[in-house]
Amino acid sequence: MKDCRKCKTKKELSDFGNYKSSTDGKDSYCKSCRRKINLEAQKKYRSIDSNRKKMYESQSEYISKNKEKVRETQRNKRKKHGKKYALDERKHIDQISDYYISNLLQISMEELNQLKERSPELIEAKRAVIKLKRELGIAKGRPKKY
Numbered sequence: 001m002k003d004c005r006k007c008k009t010k011k012e013l014s015d016f017g018n019y020k021s022s023t024d025g026k027d028s029y030c031k032s033c034r035r036k037i038n039l040e041a042q043k044k045y046r047s048i049d050s051n052r053k054k055m056y057e058s059q060s061e062y063i064s065k066n067k068e069k070v071r072e073t074q075r076n077k078r079k080k081h082g083k084k085y086a087l088d089e090r091k092h093i094d095q096i097s098d099y100y101i102s103n104l105l106q107i108s109m110e111e112l113n114q115l116k117e118r119s120p121e122l123i124e125a126k127r128a129v130i131k132l133k134r135e136l137g138i139a140k141g142r143p144k145k146y
């Protein structure tokens with residue numbers, strides 16, 4: 001005789017299924033309890049599975065029903081990112097730092113500032129040339145001497 005851990009009833013050993021890894025080689029739940037446990041687990045698993053299926057179905061249904069809308073959203077996303085890129089490019093053209101100019105002229109920032117004091121129009125002319133080259137897409141990548 002053995003106690004079932006679920007229904008707490010003493011039952012014949014033959015009422016328990018075989019379970020290799022237990023000490024007595026028998027299941028700790030009686031056969032009828034084990035059946036219930038298995039059924040519940042199966043139900044639970046099936047409901048998770050069907051929920052997932054439903055979710056997937058409603059998603060693909062939404063896409064097929066709203067093809068135009070979905071496409072529109074994707075188009076807008078592309079437009080938005082494209083705009084941001086154009087804006088960054090604009091900024092790149094408009095913002096030419098003194099540091100960048102000193103690099104191009106291969107002089108120190110101190111020397112650049114001295115030059116700026118002496119003849120600021122030359123620095124501005126240089127800045128204008130860089131800007132022109134950037135506008136034309138010539139000045140790309142690493143600063144180079146020209």
Ligand SMILES: [Zn+2]
Nearest residue numbers: 004007030033
């Ligand atoms: Zn039981």
